[in-house]
Amino acid sequence: MDSNDSGRVISGPTNPMVTPLLTDHYQFTMAYAYWKASKHQERAVFDLYFRKNPFGGEYTIFAGLEECVRFISNYKISEDQIHFIKNNLPPSCEDGFFDYLRGIDCSDVEVYAIPEGTVVFPKVPLMRIEGPVAVVQLLETPIVNLINYASLVSTNAARHRFVAGKSKTLLEFGLRRAQGPDGGVSASKYCYIGGFDATSNVAAGRLFGIPLRGTHSHAFVSSYMSLGEITEKSLRKKDGSSTCVDFVSLVQKWLNKIKWSDSLCGIFSDTNKSELTAFISYALAFPDNFLALVDTYDVMRSGVPNFCAVALALSDLGYKAVGIRLDSGDLAYLSCESRKFFCSIEKEFELPGFGKMSITASNDLNEETLDALNKQGHEVDAYGIGTYLVTCYAQAALGVVFKLVEINNQPRIKLSEDVSKVSIPCKKRIYRLYGKETYPLVDLITGENEPPPKVGQRILCRHPFQESKRAYVVPQHVEELQRCYCAGSSDKKRETLPPLKDIRERCIKQLEQMRPDHMRRLNPTPYKCQCKIIRLHSFLVAQRGTCWGAAVTKEIKWNGSL
Numbered sequence: 197m198d199s200n201d202s203g204r205v206i207s208g209p210t211n212p213m214v215t216p217l218l219t220d221h222y223q224f225t226m227a228y229a230y231w232k233a234s235k236h237q238e239r240a241v242f243d244l245y246f247r248k249n250p251f252g253g254e255y256t257i258f259a260g261l262e263e264c265v266r267f268i269s270n271y272k273i274s275e276d277q278i279h280f281i282k283n284n285l286p287p288s289c290e291d292g293f294f295d296y297l298r299g300i301d302c303s304d305v306e307v308y309a310i311p312e313g314t315v316v317f318p319k320v321p322l323m324r325i326e327g328p329v330a331v332v333q334l335l336e337t338p339i340v341n342l343i344n345y346a347s348l349v350s351t352n353a354a355r356h357r358f359v360a361g362k363s364k365t366l367l368e369f370g371l372r373r374a375q376g377p378d379g380g381v382s383a384s385k386y387c388y389i390g391g392f393d394a395t396s397n398v399a400a401g402r403l404f405g406i407p408l409r410g411t412h413s414h415a416f417v418s419s420y421m422s423l424g425e426i427t428e429k430s431l432r433k434k435d436g437s438s439t440c441v442d443f444v445s446l447v448q449k450w451l452n453k454i455k456w457s458d459s460l461c462g463i464f465s466d467t468n469k470s471e472l473t474a475f476i477s478y479a480l481a482f483p484d485n486f487l488a489l490v491d492t493y494d495v496m497r498s499g500v501p502n503f504c505a506v507a508l509a510l511s512d513l514g515y516k517a518v519g520i521r522l523d524s525g526d527l528a529y530l531s532c533e534s535r536k537f538f539c540s541i542e543k544e545f546e547l548p549g550f551g552k553m554s555i556t557a558s559n560d561l562n563e564e565t566l567d568a569l570n571k572q573g574h575e576v577d578a579y580g581i582g583t584y585l586v587t588c589y590a591q592a593a594l595g596v597v598f599k600l601v602e603i604n605n606q607p608r609i610k611l612s613e614d615v616s617k618v619s620i621p622c623k624k625r626i627y628r629l630y631g632k633e634t635y636p637l638v639d640l641i642t643g644e645n646e647p648p649p650k651v652g653q654r655i656l657c658r659h660p661f662q663e664s665k666r667a668y669v670v671p672q673h674v675e676e677l678q679r680c681y682c683a684g685s686s687d688k689k690r691e692t693l694p695p696l697k698d699i700r701e702r703c704i705k706q707l708e709q710m711r712p713d714h715m716r717r718l719n720p721t722p723y724k725c726q727c728k729i730i731r732l733h734s735f736l737v738a739q740r741g742t743c744w745g746a747a748v749t750k751e752i753k754w755n756g757s758l
């Protein structure tokens with residue numbers, strides 16, 4: 197275990213499966229080849245970034261950093277693991293290599309990163325990892341793995357939040373449909389960062405302190421047959437002053453009252469008794485938190501009237517019911533009809549607040565259905581979202597990459613026929629420049645030792661690969677984005693890892709700060725990410741002339757200096 201500047205111990209990764217073996221086999225074969233060639237200690241710099249925003253959008257949430265720092269800070273290959281690696285490399289591999297593996301501990305690895313929960317953009321390095329080349333290569337796969345899904349699902353959650361609107365409660369219900377146990381637990385953590393309010397996942401609640409929320413299922417409703425099943429019918433008043441000995445009769449009395457009331461007469465006749473029994477049973481168990489799933493039989497003819505009868509009986513005893521969940525049918529229509537029903541009860545029985553009963557909707561919800569509901573008009577207060585959210589149904593992966601940008605202080609580039617795949621060489625600094633309206637204007641990449649952009653100064657920003665795309669910017673505020681999370685043997689001050697709540701708040705604030713046209717769902721405006729590495733552009737132009745036509749895709753030496 198490692199400790200940070202404040203002396204707090206950084207514990208290992210949340211998932212015990214995240215070990216030095218959670219890497220690709222080729223990382224170990226390359227490590228051996230580096231070691232054999234006595235190249236393993238050469239100081240390498242890698243950038244982690246992605247090339248395209250997911251879900252057809254123009255922003256991404258950076259997440260997964262804490263788990264990377266936990267992994268790197270606690271990196272140690274155990275004897276057991278070394279034994280396994282040895283058995284899976286050719287017998288010709290020399291023993292000295294395994295002694296070398298035994299000694300690796302990442303104490304000389306430096307990690308610079310944009311804080312978790314920040315809104316980020318393509319091509320901008322989210323993390324820069326410096327260290328002995330063999331070690332940093334071993335870290336590549338687990339780090340890409342830890343960032344890729346975390347950032348993708350946080351972004352998915354943020355997009356769902358954006359469509360749902362600030363005032364709605366968002367519940368993550370995805371555990372049963374997630375890609376395995378880690379998919380489920382990670383989804384809960386990162387959907388919370390992306391702006392969800394709570395999860396149904398108990399393990400995630402325990403591990404990360406995420407608020408737990410939930411309702412009940414159809415099975416609970418259909419497991420009951422008749423009112424005779426309820427043997428313990430008494431319920432104490434909330435203030436403890438007396439006890440209602442027959443809560444079931446009280447509910448039946450209310451059901452009858454509603455049925456014959458002026459405003460609701462004729463809307464329903466006999467409701468489903470199995471459902472009524474289930475609701476009463478749930479209310480007796482949770483009189484203070486009564487929320488009923490009302491779509492097992494018929495929402496308007498049974499579920500909602502049954503719920504209201506129980507809620508009214510609870511109200512007689514001083515309790516306030518929470519609301520209903522709709523899990524099928526036309527959610528816009530049913531939520532509006534349910535609201536009307538609640539409002540009629542409020543009026544008819546003079547019960548202030550009854551009309552505001554909470555309505556939760558679920559059932560294969562996604563960005564599109566939320567958007568459709570908004571357009572139609574609805575009365576939903578909370579959404580329970582599972583499958584589409586946690587599986588990131590609309591996009592399978594973010595496409596995070598980890599590219600060598602410098603070795604032994606020499607820049608490195610990877611060329612490709614596809615311009616979007618050309619890596620940007622050199623150790624860099626990343627600045628976010630803000631304009632007058634406090635919106636971020638551009639992310640600027642400079643060489644590490646270039647002078648930083650200054651407030652009020654006119655700065656020429658150039659697209660990394662397209663000569664014609666350039667603009668002068670006069671920033672009103674400049675923020676350097678990457679901070680030090682592992683100092684290695686340098687004397688840099690290391691950032692403390694913030695609590696999950698703070699990461700979530702950062703994410704929400706960052707999203708609020710974005711210019712609205714970057715955020716809209718249809719044809720959003722791309723945010724600008726520019727370079728100030730002046731020599732880079734001419735270098736790339738020169739390379740295009742000589743190599744690109746010949747489809748060069750291998751790493752080549754950078755000839756320019758900064």
Ligand SMILES: Nc1ncnc2c1ncn2[C@@H]1O[C@H](COP(=O)(O)OP(=O)(O)OP(=O)(O)O)[C@@H](O)[C@H]1O
Pocket residue numbers: 523524525526527528529558559560561562565568569572
């Ligand atoms: N008003 C609405 N506008 C657009 N989509 C809606 C609306 N109401 C519900 N939906 C979505 O329509 C789909 C309906 O799913 P489906 O066709 O399986 O019907 P269902 O209501 O689940 O029926 P059942 O449970 O009886 O099989 C869900 O994805 C749901 O989120």
Ligand SMILES: O=P(O)(O)OC[C@H]1O[C@H](OP(=O)(O)OP(=O)(O)O)[C@H](O)[C@@H]1O
Pocket residue numbers: 369370372373413523558559560561580581582583584
């Ligand atoms: O729809 P999702 O976004 O994945 O949200 C989670 C779903 O899980 C539950 O369904 P259940 O497992 O009972 O299955 P069913 O509703 O598909 O029948 C719940 O009732 C939601 O419908």
Ligand SMILES: O=C(O)c1cccnc1
Pocket residue numbers: 369370396409410411412413521558580582
């Ligand atoms: O609590 C709920 O209502 C819930 C939890 C998980 C999946 N579906 C619903």
Ligand SMILES: [Mg+2]
Pocket residue numbers: 523558559560
């Ligand atoms: Mg469902």
